[in-house]
Amino acid sequence: MADELRFPTGLGTSDADSISLLGQDLAADLMGRVGFGELAFWLVAGRRPSAGEVRLFEAVLVALADHGFTPTAIAARLTYLSAPDSLQGALAAGLLGGGSRFLGVTEDCGRFLATVLASAEGDDVDAIALDAVTTAKAEKRFVPGLGHPVHKVEDPRTPVLIRIATEEGIYGPHLRLFEAIGRVHPQVLNRKLPLNGAGVCGAALADLGLPVEMLRGFALLARAAGLLGQIAEERRRPIANDIYLTVDRNAVYEA
Known part of the structure; x- marks a missing residue:
């Protein structure tokens, strides 16, 4: 019966003498020849990216890797303080905080833009953006990608990624619409917010061309590296216990 079972995969398989990944010999064709970012793209997209695509993709990963003492970083450090024998637990604690306020915005924005483009009429991108922002406000929904808790005027990552996309010829409809939203939203919201x-x-x-349903996964992939760095620094220069004691010693009971 076991010989009749088949579980098709286009990813990895192995036997006693070799490992195959994406139809390539892992040891002979990929190791030392393919970067991790390129491989991550290839695994999800099912196609090998061009050099320009790799450059933009890896710039995105760098942009999302770490942003200081965010809740995800603090969660990882505090978990490591509590369970230093569970590195995986500390990493997981940080990754589990990737939601609508931190990290998840990457997917939320990509999905929002894709939805708007799918139903858009005409080619006036500013008009399309204006309608999208107006509709979101009427429905009392936030426009993902607008505003930042720290960068109140401009997020320094935004112009760099747009420049790289332009240089590599990958500046497409989603970035075009996103920039248009940046131009027109003050007309609707009566204030100017940065594109984060x-x-x-x-x-x-x-x-x-990556699936919008998978975009949060790339944000988490990037942040995993940042969280590992946070935990490594916690080992060298611990602060988690100070965070814990600051909150604990200043807790006040209120009925």
């Missing part, structure tokens, strides 16, 4: 880095990452990844 997580949002532009979502737009760039969507322009790379």
Whole structure:
């Protein structure tokens, strides 16, 4: 019966003498020849990216890797303080915090842009953007990718990613619409908000043709590296216990 079972995969298989990945010999064709970012793209997209696509994709990963003492970093450090024998637990704790306020914006923005483009009429991108922002406000929904808790004027990552996409000829409809939203939203919201880095990452990844349903995964992939760095620094220069004691010693009971 076991000989009749088949579980098709286009990813990895192995036997006693070799490992195959993406139809390539892992040891002979990939190791030392393919970078990790290129491989991650290839695994999800099912196609090998061009050099320009790799450059933009890896710029996105760098942009999302770490942003200081965010809740995800603090969660990882505190978990490591509590369970230093569980590195995987500390990493997981940080990754589990990737949601609508941190990291998840990458997917939320890509999905929002893709949805708007799918139903858009005409080619006036500013008009399309204006209608999208107006509709979102009427429905009392946030426009993903607008605003940042720290970068109130401009997120320094945004213009760099747009420039790289332009240089590599990958500046597509999602980035174009995202920039248009940046131009027109003050007409609707009566205030100017920056286009944040997580949002532009979502737009760039969507322009790379990656599935919008998978974009949060790339944000988590990037942040895993940042969290590992946070934990490594916690070992060298611990602060998690100070965070814990600051909160604990200043807790006040209120009925």
